[in-house]
Amino acid sequence: MRKNTYSVSQVNAYIKNMFAQDFMLHSICIKGEISNCKYHSTGHIYFTVKDEKAAIPAVMFLGNRKGLGFRMKDGDKVLITGSIEVYERDGKYQLYAREIQKDGEGDLFLKYEALKKTLEEMGMFAREYKKAIPKYIKTLGIVTASTGAAIQDIRNIAGRRNPYVQLILYPAKVQGEGAAESIVNGIRALEDRQVDVIIVGRGGGSIEDLWAFNEEIVARAIFECEIPVISAVGHETDDTIADFVSDLRAPTPSAAAELAVYDVQELMYDMQALERRLNFLMKQKQELTRSRYLGYFNRLQLKSPKNQLNSERQYAAGLEERLCQKMKEKLTESRHRLRMLSERIDGVSPAKKLSQGLAFVVDGSGKRISDIQSVRKGDIMQVHLQDGRIMAEVTAVIPDKNNKKKGSRDGRETDS
Missing domain, CATH: 1.20.5 (Single alpha-helices involved in coiled-coils or other helix-helix interfaces)
Known part of the structure; x- marks a missing residue:
C-alpha cells in the first residue's frame, strides 16, 4: 500500500476542517439573487444564491427561520449572513444562512412581472380566449427537448393511458440562447401538422432555466395558435408567462399527458x-x-x-233468457191459477153432478125446475142425465116433510 493514501471520508473531513479554520467563512455576508427556492415540509428552506457569473447552494434551517422577515421567492435580491461549510457526506460546500435581508428584486423577476402585466392588460390571459381541450384525440404534438425526463414522462403516461394516440415530438431547445425561437418554431410546425393538442414544456429548474417560456414571442405563439395548447413548464410551484397564456396549465409534464390523452380503458x-x-x-x-x-x-x-x-x-x-224465464214463470203461475179455477169450476160443474147420479130438470119451455111449486100434476118435464134426457109427465107432486116450504097451499100431498 502506498504511503500518504487517504480515504474519501478522510479527505472530506480534512477539507471541512480547513473551512472551519477560516474565520471569514464563519460569518460572511453574501449579496446575490435568489433562485430555485424550495420550502421543504420539514420547515427548512433550500435555495441558490447567484449573480451573473456564479452560484452557491444554500440552506436556512428551521431553527434560523426567525432571521427571515419575509417569504423568500425566486428573483429576490438579498443580503445573506451565515457560514460556508462542507457537507462531509457529499463533499460539497454550501452556505448555511442565519439571517436574510431583502436587498431588492432581481432583474429577471422585474422583467417577468412587467411582461406579465403588459400581456394581461392586452387580454392575452382572458378566459374567453381559452380553447377547450378535446376529450378524445388521435394525435398529440409535443414541444420539448428530445432528451430529459419531460418527454419520457409524457411518453410513459400517454402509452399507458392510450397506446393508439400518435405522439409527434418537435425536439426544441428549451434553455439558453435561441431557446425561445426554437419553441416558437415547434409550435408553428405542429400547428401546420394539424395535431389535435400541443404540449409545450420542460422539467423544473431555476428562473434562468425556465426563462425561454417567459419570452413574449413564445407567449404570442401560444396565444395565436389555432390548436389548443397545454403548458407544462417546471414543477407545480413554477409559474411562467406560457402558463398564463396557454389554454390549459398542467403542473408537470406527466400531468399534461394525463390531461391531453384520454384513458382508453x-x-x-x-x-x-x-x-x-x-x-x-x-x-x-x-x-x-x-x-x-x-x-x-x-x-x-x-x-x-x-x-x-x-x-x-x-x-x-240475456234479455231473451230473462224473457223466457219470465214467460215460464208466468205460464207456471197461470197454470196454477187455472188448475185452482178448474177445480173450483169442477166442484160446481153440472156434468160432474150428473155423473154422480143427479139430474137436471126443466119444464116444457126449458126453464129449470128448482122446487115443487113450479110444477103441477100433468106438466111435461125433461130430465137431463149424464148420457141423455127423459121426457116425463108429472103424475104427482109430493112435498118433503122435512122442508119448511109447503108443497101446496094446504100443505098436503097433491094427487093428479
Missing part, C-alpha cells in the same frame, strides 16, 4: 356502462310500447263492430 368501461344503460332503456321502452300496444289493441277490440255486435248479441241473449 376508462373509455371502454364508460362505453360498456352506456351499452348496459342503452339496453336497459331500450328494453324499458320496448316493454312500455308493448304495454301501450296491448292497451290500444284491447280498446280497439272493445270498439270494433264485431265485438260490439257480439256484445249486443250477448245482451239480446
Whole structure:
C-alpha cells in the first residue's frame, strides 16, 4: 500500500476542517439573487444564491427561520449572513444562512412581472380566449427537448393511458440562447401538422432555466395558435408567462399527458356502462310500447263492430233468457191459477153432478125446475142425465116433510 493514501471520508473531513479554520467563512455576508427556492415540509428552506457569473447552494434551517422577515421567492435580491461549510457526506460546500435581508428584486423577476402585466392588460390571459381541450384525440404534438425526463414522462403516461394516440415530438431547445425561437418554431410546425393538442414544456429548474417560456414571442405563439395548447413548464410551484397564456396549465409534464390523452380503458368501461344503460332503456321502452300496444289493441277490440255486435248479441241473449224465464214463470203461475179455477169450476160443474147420479130438470119451455111449486100434476118435464134426457109427465107432486116450504097451499100431498 502506498504511503500518504487517504480515504474519501478522510479527505472530506480534512477539507471541512480547513473551512472551519477560516474565520471569514464563519460569518460572511453574501449579496446575490435568489433562485430555485424550495420550502421543504420539514420547515427548512433550500435555495441558490447567484449573480451573473456564479452560484452557491444554500440552506436556512428551521431553527434560523426567525432571521427571515419575509417569504423568500425566486428573483429576490438579498443580503445573506451565515457560514460556508462542507457537507462531509457529499463533499460539497454550501452556505448555511442565519439571517436574510431583502436587498431588492432581481432583474429577471422585474422583467417577468412587467411582461406579465403588459400581456394581461392586452387580454392575452382572458378566459374567453381559452380553447377547450378535446376529450378524445388521435394525435398529440409535443414541444420539448428530445432528451430529459419531460418527454419520457409524457411518453410513459400517454402509452399507458392510450397506446393508439400518435405522439409527434418537435425536439426544441428549451434553455439558453435561441431557446425561445426554437419553441416558437415547434409550435408553428405542429400547428401546420394539424395535431389535435400541443404540449409545450420542460422539467423544473431555476428562473434562468425556465426563462425561454417567459419570452413574449413564445407567449404570442401560444396565444395565436389555432390548436389548443397545454403548458407544462417546471414543477407545480413554477409559474411562467406560457402558463398564463396557454389554454390549459398542467403542473408537470406527466400531468399534461394525463390531461391531453384520454384513458382508453376508462373509455371502454364508460362505453360498456352506456351499452348496459342503452339496453336497459331500450328494453324499458320496448316493454312500455308493448304495454301501450296491448292497451290500444284491447280498446280497439272493445270498439270494433264485431265485438260490439257480439256484445249486443250477448245482451239480446240475456234479455231473451230473462224473457223466457219470465214467460215460464208466468205460464207456471197461470197454470196454477187455472188448475185452482178448474177445480173450483169442477166442484160446481153440472156434468160432474150428473155423473154422480143427479139430474137436471126443466119444464116444457126449458126453464129449470128448482122446487115443487113450479110444477103441477100433468106438466111435461125433461130430465137431463149424464148420457141423455127423459121426457116425463108429472103424475104427482109430493112435498118433503122435512122442508119448511109447503108443497101446496094446504100443505098436503097433491094427487093428479
